[in-house]
Amino acid sequence: MRQVTTILFLLFFSQVFGQKWHLDDIDKSKEFKYKYTFTFENAEDSSSFIFKKKDTKSISTIQITDNKGDTVVYATIKVNDLENDTSLIILTSTEGLVKLELKPSKYNLEITSIGYDKFIFNFDIFENESFNLKVQLGLGPELGIYAIHSKAILSEPEILAIVNCVKENREVKYTKCNDIKRYFIMTQY
The missing domain is CATH 2.60.40.10 (Immunoglobulins)
Known part of the structure; x- marks a missing residue:
């Protein structure tokens, strides 16, 4: 139990390359129980x-x-x-x-x-x-919020890979970043 609490704490407060992400929701009644959210901060574009x-x-x-x-x-x-x-x-x-x-x-x-x-x-x-x-x-944070819906808890390297995939493909179609058997990504505004 202590290990799960520690993992959840780390997931809630992690920051990745200027991009904030966190575990937003756990709904055990759904097939995709875990919802992670992140935005792009435009960290390389400051005042x-x-x-x-x-x-x-x-x-x-x-x-x-x-x-x-x-x-x-x-x-x-x-x-x-x-x-x-x-x-x-x-x-x-x-x-x-x-x-x-x-x-x-x-x-x-x-x-x-x-x-x-x-x-x-x-x-x-x-x-x-x-x-x-x-x-x-400098540009402010993007208004779009991205949500990763997953069947199981994702590791930090998995989340980083997904965030990076979305960042690289958001101008075209980031749906290629989905692994529908494990997780899918949606945009929230």
């Missing part, structure tokens, strides 16, 4: 930024693009003034640009846009300072 302060009191700019350099329009930027406990919410223009003037303070910036990772950045502005911030947003 990056360049932050440059200017020693002049002028308009600060924030430019938002994706990792291909394409403009991210209407991204939401929340500027939190940490010393004065105030917030400002701004949408980027059709050029992915925001211009603003900030008073000296400590700030927390949160940038969100559908389909992209959330970007969080903390910085200080002092008297007679402004900045230029260029952010390249």
Whole structure:
């Protein structure tokens, strides 16, 4: 019993190459009793930024693009003034640009846009300072959830092989990853 509990614990909390998977359900009344789920996280596509302060009191700019350099329009930027406990919410223009003037303070910036990772950045502005911030947003997790329905508990190497097969074949047809006598894969949204 202790060994089964340990195996289930490991299955619930395993992470594979940036791809999370876990044992989602056990229904002993079904032929395919075990249900594992996983998503693809786009771990190789993360956000990056360049932050440059200017020693002049002028308009600060924030430019938002994706990792291909394409403009991210209407991204939401929340500027939190940490010393004065105030917030400002701004949408980027059709050029992915925001211009603003900030008073000296400590700030927390949160940038969100559908389909992209959330970007969080903390910085200080002092008297007679402004900045230029260029952010390249990484892709967010895929919305699709994949489910492996199996007749028996799968080992980690078996799950890794299935995840890899789906990843390599999801653009065409990942049904070739099925071993219908042992398990099948479905997409959930």
